[in-house]
Amino acid sequence: xxxxxxxxxxxxxxxxxxxxxxxxxxxxxxxxxxxxxxxxxxxxxxxxxxxxxxxxxxxxxxxxxxxxxxxxxxxxxxxxxxxxxxxxxxxxxxxxxxxxxxxxxxxxxxxxxxxxxxxxxxxxxxxxxxxxxxxxxxxxxxxxxxxxxxxxxxxxxxxxxxxxxxxxxxxxxxxxxxxxxxxxxxxxxxxxxxxxxxxxxxxxxxxxxxxxxxxxxxxxxxxxxxxxxxxxxxxxxxxxxxxxxxxxxxxxxxxxxxxxxxxxxxxxxxxxxxxxxxxxxxxxxxxxxxxxxxxxxxxxxxxxxxxxxxxxxxxxxxxxxxxxxxxxxxxxxxxxxxxxxxxxxxxxxxxxxxxxxxxxxxxxxxxxxxxxxxxxxxxxxxxxxxxxxxxxxxxxxxxxxxxxxxxxxxxxxxxxxxxxxxxxxxxxxxxxxxxxxxxxxxxxxxxxxxxxxxxxxxxxxxxxxxxxxxxxxxxxxxxxxxxxxxxxxxxxxxxxxxxxxxxxxxxxxxxx
Amino acid sequence: xxxxxxxxxxxxxxxxxxxxxxxxxxxxxxxxxxxxxxxxxxxxxxxxxxxxxxxxxxxxxxxxxxxxxxxxxxxxxxxxxxxxxxxxxxxxxxxxxxxxxxxxxxxxxxxxxxxxxxxxxxxxxxxxxxxxxxxxxxxxxxxxxxxxxxxxxxxxxxxxxxxxxxxxxxxxxxxxxxxxxxxxxxxxxxxxxxxxxxxxxxxxxxxxxxxxxxxxxxxxxxxxxxxxxxxxxxxxxxxxxxxxxxxxxx
Numbered sequence: 001x002x003x004x005x006x007x008x009x010x011x012x013x014x015x016x017x018x019x020x021x022x023x024x025x026x027x028x029x030x031x032x033x034x035x036x037x038x039x040x041x042x043x044x045x046x047x048x049x050x051x052x053x054x055x056x057x058x059x060x061x062x063x064x065x066x067x068x069x070x071x072x073x074x075x076x077x078x079x080x081x082x083x084x085x086x087x088x089x090x091x092x093x094x095x096x097x098x099x100x101x102x103x104x105x106x107x108x109x110x111x112x113x114x115x116x117x118x119x120x121x122x123x124x125x126x127x128x129x130x131x132x133x134x135x136x137x138x139x140x141x142x143x144x145x146x147x148x149x150x151x152x153x154x155x156x157x158x159x160x161x162x163x164x165x166x167x168x169x170x171x172x173x174x175x176x177x178x179x180x181x182x183x184x185x186x187x188x189x190x191x192x193x194x195x196x197x198x199x200x201x202x203x204x205x206x207x208x209x210x211x212x213x214x215x216x217x218x219x220x221x222x223x224x225x226x227x228x229x230x231x232x233x234x235x236x237x238x239x240x241x242x243x244x245x246x247x248x249x250x251x252x253x254x255x256x257x258x259x260x261x262x263x264x265x266x267x268x269x270x271x272x273x274x275x276x277x278x279x280x281x282x283x284x285x286x287x288x289x290x291x292x293x294x295x296x297x298x299x300x301x302x303x304x305x306x307x308x309x310x311x312x313x314x315x316x317x318x319x320x321x322x323x324x325x326x327x328x329x330x331x332x333x334x335x336x337x338x339x340x341x342x343x344x345x346x347x348x349x350x351x352x353x354x355x356x357x358x359x360x361x362x363x364x365x366x367x368x369x370x371x372x373x374x375x376x377x378x379x380x381x382x383x384x385x386x387x388x389x390x391x392x393x394x395x396x397x398x399x400x401x402x403x404x405x406x407x408x409x410x411x412x413x414x415x416x417x418x419x420x421x422x423x424x425x426x427x428x429x430x431x432x433x434x435x436x437x438x439x440x441x442x443x444x445x446x447x448x449x450x451x452x453x454x455x456x457x458x459x460x461x462x463x464x465x466x467x468x469x470x471x472x473x474x475x476x477x478x479x480x481x482x483x484x485x486x487x488x489x490x491x492x493x494x495x496x497x498x499x500x501x502x503x504x505x506x507x508x509x510x511x512x
Numbered sequence: 513x514x515x516x517x518x519x520x521x522x523x524x525x526x527x528x529x530x531x532x533x534x535x536x537x538x539x540x541x542x543x544x545x546x547x548x549x550x551x552x553x554x555x556x557x558x559x560x561x562x563x564x565x566x567x568x569x570x571x572x573x574x575x576x577x578x579x580x581x582x583x584x585x586x587x588x589x590x591x592x593x594x595x596x597x598x599x600x601x602x603x604x605x606x607x608x609x610x611x612x613x614x615x616x617x618x619x620x621x622x623x624x625x626x627x628x629x630x631x632x633x634x635x636x637x638x639x640x641x642x643x644x645x646x647x648x649x650x651x652x653x654x655x656x657x658x659x660x661x662x663x664x665x666x667x668x669x670x671x672x673x674x675x676x677x678x679x680x681x682x683x684x685x686x687x688x689x690x691x692x693x694x695x696x697x698x699x700x701x702x703x704x705x706x707x708x709x710x711x712x713x714x715x716x717x718x719x720x721x722x723x724x725x726x727x728x729x730x731x732x733x734x735x736x737x738x739x740x741x742x743x744x745x746x747x748x749x750x751x752x753x754x755x756x757x758x759x760x761x762x
Contacts, residue, residue: 010614010618013610013614013623014611014614017610021602023602079600083598083600083601085600087598088592088594088598090560090562091560091561091590091592092612092615092616093584093587093617094614094617099615
């Protein structure tokens with residue numbers, strides 16, 4: 001082995017010492033505890049759908065990790081100033097940037113090991129429970145870049161301002177930055193400013209995004225580009241810092257000491273980083289909502305707009321209930337809820353012969369009237385008639401852990417059949433109206449008849465709708481009256497009066 | 513000559529810490545004496561390539577430290593122990609010395625043996641795997657000395673090296689300095705004149721940024737025999753006599 005080859009192992013050995021003695025090791029138990037109590041338990045409360053479970057990486061893990069990443073990196077970077085080793089280190093051959101690179105490398109090594117171990121635990125747990133799909137990698141990429149960026153922010157702060165308070169201030173600052181990012185992300189709605197999408201917390205939404213359609217990586221790419229740009233720019237700043245530190249010698253003397261090539265490299269890194277971040281910033285400004293989530297035209301691949309092929313999982317014979325295989329765990333519960341309700345309405349005009357889960361977008365899409373090509377809207381439609389339902393009704397979670405459908409599932413089915421599509425109030429501020437008082441009473445009676453608890457009705461939005469003037473007590477009394485009829489009598493009355501009941505022209509007093 | 517200083521000055525704003533020092537030194541142990549604020553540490557920091565001189569000509573180990581290539585080569589062959597040794601408490605003795613050996617770009621295959629030898633020389637073998645946070649002040653001083661000598665430097669700069677050492681260790685360290693001075697230029701800045709008497713072949717006395725005496729310890733001792741100096745030891749009397757003469761002249 002040549003002398004040159006041997007000397008090249010030097011940096012690796014310095015890195016090994018730094019890794020062995022890294023301060024991050026002290027924080028790993030705390031990070032693991034945070035991960036378990038916040039990220040892992042939150043994910044365990046979500047359905048075992050890959051995109052839903054992976055959303056905790058950007059929504060919870062990053063918020064937990066980043067303040068620590070920044071604080072610990074700042075603590076490491078300020079070490080030379082705090083421990084007063086600057087003079088001693090200044091007499092060594094290896095340049096300051098190489099020394100700092102080793103310290104930063106060791107810090108990132110443990111931070112990323114801890115982060116990726118958390119992701120692995122999350123994904124292994126999901127893999128055991130998931131019935132369809134595979135682990136999404138973009139949230140992991142965004143998370144890794146985010147951890148690196150926050151660590152570099154902290155490291156830069158520590159290197160430029162080496163003091164005892166730099167680390168806690170960097171941690172607090174980065175925590176506030178994450179909170180501001182969360183707020184910015186929460187404020188992003190179609191039609192508003194979309195710059196908040198640069199916050200990683202918007203990477204994946206809940207619901208069934210990524211199940212019926214792939215999640216477009218557009219925003220994730222922009223986030224990686226933005227954060228990567230910030231990281232590279234800060235590394236450039238760190239590289240340039242020694243040149244400016246010899247201030248009493250003047251800038252030119254400083255540049256001469258640090259080495260001109262180092263300055264050129266620093267300026268190039270700074271420029272490249274700023275360019276990448278500015279590009280990403282301008283790209284997210286063009287984002288708009290599409291079937292695969294937020295799309296950025298310049299980055300978007302139209303192939304991701306095509307539905308993901310799948311074979312639904314079904315149960316039942318005369319009335320079939322089908323769900324997407326990603327939600328197979330809920331099939332038994334959904335079938336158990338819908339079969340008795342279907343028995344009450346079987347044979348009535350407009351009764352569906354099948355229930356099938358369809359894409360819901362992410363809850364925002366529906367309100368935007370976004371067109372899912374060939375995908376029916378929730379409700380009863382088609383020939384033969386099919387009851388189409390979504391994983392989330394926009395009012396309350398439909399899916400729960402353990403895998404049982406929520407209490408609104410049966411109610412939504414009967415409401416879709418009895419009341420039809422949601423009615424919309426008059427005026428420019430039109431709001432969806434709840435079923436009429438008579439419809440509510442009938443639905444309540446049918447649910448009580450099959451042994452389900454009486455449904456909870458939301459407040460009528462007013463606007464002079466048909467429930468105006470009807471109190472909950474009156475509706476309950478009418479429901480009890482109608483429910484006390486025999487099954488055959490209820491069926492016969494519904495067969496005769498269903499069109500008028502659907503039209504909303506019947507009042508409570510007209511129920512038998 | 514390993515060190516050649518010609519009219520070296522170092523200013524900090526209006527304060528002149530080192531004022532036109534001209535000095536040269538070859539292999540051997542040179543003691544740098546002087547009262548607080550005399551400019552010893554500033555001079556040592558310039559010799560350690562930490563501070564550039566404000567003016568004057570400085571040549572170390574035959575190279576110009578103002579040039580990056582020269583500075584790099586000097587640092588490769590330099591050992592330095594600062595007055596206040598900074599250290600990383602979580603590092604072990606071996607790791608700390610190895611860390612500096614690697615930063616001095618010693619060939620990695622030579623590092624383990626060199627580290628072991630340096631640690632043994634300062635008598636820290638039994639504490640080689642101990643964390644620095646567990647060591648006493650004297651032991652930490654010895655760790656600092658170990659990192660300074662690990663690369664077998666041709667120019668060794670020691671600022672108060674024996675501060676905090678017990679008498680036994682101090683005696684051992686003087687022997688080590690004499691041994692290192694056989695081949696290297698060792699410059700020891702100290703307040704302890706007995707160290708100078710025991711270990712140094714030459715002594716330079718600084719006052720107000722200037723070198724006011726240069727000679728052997730014996731020559732310094734003779735300056736105090738006429739009764740001008742004060743002190744318990746002959747060298748102390750010589751030291752105080754020179755300083756008193758300098759003050760009265762200025």
